Amino acid sequence: MAGCARRPVQLRAAGCGRDRVRALPPSDQLDGAGHAVAAGEKRPHRAGRPLRHGRPSADRVRRRAHVPPRGAQSRRRAHCGPRIANRGLTTFDLLLIGYGNVAKRFVSLLEEQRATLARRHGLRARVIGIATRRSGGQYVAPVFRRTGPARGPAVAGAGVRTTLDFVSDACVRDAAAARKRRLVMIETTTLDIARGEPAISHVRAALSGGAHVITANKGPVAFAYRALARAARRANRRFLFEGAVMDGVPVFNLVRETLPGVRIIAFRGVVNSTTNYILTAMERGRPFAEALADMQAQGVAEADASLDLDGWDSAAKTAALANVLLGAAITPLDVERMGITPETGRLALDARAAGRRLKLVASAVRVGRRIVARVAPEELPGDDLLAGLDGQQNAIILRTDLLEEIAVAQRSGSLTQTAYALLSDLMTIARDVLNRDAPAPPRGTARATRRSPPPARRRRSL
């Protein structure tokens, strides 16, 4: 087992003709000595003691299944097997598809939060593979590298030519984790605004391979939410995408987790930081180009700035929100769309002079059985909540049946926030898996109950 603790210090490129060698930063090296633990997980329902006659009595099995032994620690041991009990952690395997700034920050955030994740969520994560457009797919975890060609490079196996192949290959190689619902694909590739690909195909491949999917990519939700949600339900896996809109500030999770039974009727919001920053700057007399250059320098604007300026980014977010919150089945192409130009600056100045504010407003509303979705500059009264959003601030106002209007606002955006969105989705999956794997609640007397609260409950309490 000593080999398992070996840390990878370099990765080689696969299938792209070049022989690039690069050091893996220490923060990415998440695959330390944990394989012994993972192996221990393969027998989660063995109490860890040898069976006396090769087969347990009915009473003993029944006792293990329903009535926990006294004391949380011993119950935990009965459930997870002795090796886990020592560590008390459940390992999730991560497959990073796309490895740009967001994914890199996610990996470093995982490392920063490692102690908290372990202590408060009983969760440990290791990156098993990374795929980038330039370098192809590469296995990072030694256990998978060693299953490749005996002396070949540490890359995906034969027949793996595309990122899509890599996703499928990884699901097969890590089938043990996939079966236990502990394999998660983190999708952060660049969005093709016209089709939502290749992200949609990646999501499909991962779900059908038994992996959960987390994405910060608007494409899958904006173009194919209904089909992918159905695929996830059928595969009994989660498909989460909190990072697609307003970074780590909860919108989708807010509605799903905290507003059960509430029907969203409509929404409107400011969801693109670049255009809001430019509009605010122009109100103060700064030129369009200068404000745009600011956003590009800060890395906030999309690589192709026209995606922001022409309203494509807002339209994709609008479609995503409408699909998930209003039950629509639209794409960004169905969103009526008008962006901002240097000429919009004059309108912004005029509005400000009249005590009003010009904002690029994204909205959708249900009209009969149709969804009307729209992105356009709108002049808002000064006391509108959206009017107060300066610079990179974003906000969404939800109109609901039971709670009238609720607003959630983000006062600033950053890479860390998007990375946190991925992390919070990972914690949602972990909570889900751990809660469902936990033993049934005690059915004894109140006295016995008080003595032995199950550990998972403790974690969730505020």
Place this chain on the structure above:
Amino acid sequence: MAGCARRPVQLRAAGCGRDRVRALPPSDQLDGAGHAVAAGEKRPHRAGRPLRHGRPSADRVRRRAHVPPRGAQSRRRAHCGPRIANRGLTTFDLLLIGYGNVAKRFVSLLEEQRATLARRHGLRARVIGIATRRSGGQYVAPVFRRTGPARGPAVAGAGVRTTLDFVSDACVRDAAAARKRRLVMIETTTLDIARGEPAISHVRAALSGGAHVITANKGPVAFAYRALARAARRANRRFLFEGAVMDGVPVFNLVRETLPGVRIIAFRGVVNSTTNYILTAMERGRPFAEALADMQAQGVAEADASLDLDGWDSAAKTAALANVLLGAAITPLDVERMGITPETGRLALDARAAGRRLKLVASAVRVGRRIVARVAPEELPGDDLLAGLDGQQNAIILRTDLLEEIAVAQRSGSLTQTAYALLSDLMTIARDVLNRDAPAPPRGTARATRRSPPPARRRRSL
């Protein structure tokens, strides 16, 4: 069993010397023919078939415990027993302590949402007892009324003199539901701002009797959060209180459910509708008394308006937020407090003239190991998110470690919103109980998994 379907049409007063008889409105009559189902729940782990030799084989027990039969329907039957499978619902018993406007709206909301709760959450609720200050405790569900004196009034049993006795008595009478974690106390009594009683005692009694607790009362969280949360953990029951601040707009649930791993460093907000309405009205030149009369006429102001005006209501909410979100252990008496008076109107007018706004701001921040909490009128710059809150709007801005600032705002308040807070907490408890009672996830092949998604997962998906 025919008697179980009988609906109560009247309640008699208990122990208060008067013989008031009042009709129970149809919307409160939630205890229809469901007792057969409840009885069926008593054997959740029986597969519903008689055992051939009085004792199952080890293999059969093991199979039932871990490997679900093919198809969701048959798994559900194996888990819940045949009577539940037919209905597919889990019944929660509710004990209403306090029966004012909020509790009444909660009961009618339950009725309005009955179909949704059943279809989407597999949940059914029935009120088993109601306690009010004027009438004492009264059992509503026939099954409990009949366990009282044979021909006596339909009230709590002998020795039940106070509401507190009634809570304990109900937990004993409905011990079957309490053991199965399906008894919930809904606490909506009036707050004694100096001590947080009697709500705190009610919460303790319910938890120690095995009931979950939901409250819209600020008292327990503001005065004794840490002790009550500990009691809930020990009893393995939930203690939820979303309605205590900003009605049904999620604040506590937002942080607990959607911001795992995020540390709240400070918060500030406008959390009292009455004072914000009065300040907004005075800015527009209306007199203090007239604006206050508006709020009293609408039923928004507290019964004793000085609780709003002197900042007590805001201070209680500040203490509640600080205790839960910042890990403080303070009471409303520890909150530095300044309210509003008719003279504040001049300051509000001056601020408005200078492009600024005067708001009653509640805030708390951690300074070293101390929590500094404060309620006071503050002059805010016009572009502050709180400055934009007009009339009865409320908002809270959370300062966090990972996500910088997040704001959540309520654009209007109503009885329905507070009632919804209770309902959303009930759904949280139901989800928790149902998820933990659900069978373990399938551990077979991906193929088998796809064929049989467990029903609980379907409900939670967006």
